[in-house]
Amino acid sequence: MTAPTSARGITPAIDRYLAELDERSTYLPSDERAEIISSVEDHIVDELDGDTHPDPGRVRDILTGLGPVSELLPTPPASAAPTSVTRSGLGIAGVLLGIAGLLVLVFFPPLGLALGIGALVIGLVLRHRPERKLGLAALWLGIAAVVSVGVLALVAVLGFVSISDSHVSPPAPAVQISSDAP
Numbered sequence: 296m297t298a299p300t301s302a303r304g305i306t307p308a309i310d311r312y313l314a315e316l317d318e319r320s321t322y323l324p325s326d327e328r329a330e331i332i333s334s335v336e337d338h339i340v341d342e343l344d345g346d347t348h349p350d351p352g353r354v355r356d357i358l359t360g361l362g363p364v365s366e367l368l369p370t371p372p373a374s375a376a377p378t379s380v381t382r383s384g385l386g387i388a389g390v391l392l393g394i395a396g397l398l399v400l401v402f403f404p405p406l407g408l409a410l411g412i413g414a415l416v417i418g419l420v421l422r423h424r425p426e427r428k429l430g431l432a433a434l435w436l437g438i439a440a441v442v443s444v445g446v447l448a449l450v451a452v453l454g455f456v457s458i459s460d461s462h463v464s465p466p467a468p469a470v471q472i473s474s475d476a477p
Contacts, residue, residue, distance in 0.1 A: 305347060308354050309339060315364045322371045331368065335361065386429025389417030393436020397443065404444050411440025 303310060316335060320328045342357045343349055361367065393414030400407020418434025421427065 303336070305339075305343065306349065306351070306354050308351070308358060312358050312361075312364065316367065319364055320368055323368070335367065385417060386421055386433065389414050389421065389433025390429055390436060392417065393433050393440060396440035397436065400440055400444050400447065404447055407440055408444040411437045411444065413437070415441060 303313060313332065313336065316332055317328075320331060323331070338361065339357060342360075343353075346353075392410050396407045396410030396414055398407075399410060414433045415437025418430050418432070418437055421430025422434060424430065
């Protein structure tokens with residue numbers, strides 16, 4: 296039996312520990328982060344001594360010996376500290392624009408379209424930011440408003456065409472002019 300070269304995939308507890316380490320070290324430069332994670336993995340592999348199916352108690356002892364993930368990492372700078380608030384005025388505005396666009400489009404489709412496009416743009420801007428969930432909500436509400444306006448326009452055009460086709464009067468009979476002048 297060959298010794299594992301990575302600690303990942305050996306047990307769910309090890310995977311959770313390494314995932315937490317990976318998640319909590321995002322503020323570090325990539326090379327320093329990779330070095331810390333690699334050294335922790337190497338330590339776990341060394342402690343397992345080639346055992347690919349270790350006893351859960353042994354795994355617990357190894358992870359306890361390493362200590363909490365927060366103690367393995369250097370203290371993050373104040374600017375890198377995660378914030379618990381991920382809502383922004385822009386995200387909330389995007390969601391409200393999308394909702395307003397859907398409500399208004401029934402009464403005044405051009406305004407509903409404009410509001411929907413506004414929500415769509417805000418959603419696109421926020422989709423890669425921490426307020427991603429609000430951005431995605433705004434994006435989908437904007438898409439719904441724009442598509443709804445398109446469907447309303449299509450229904451209106453088809454309705455107009457069918458109404459104008461049904462009211463076509465038959466052609467007038469041709470009037471013959473006689474050349475018999477008195």
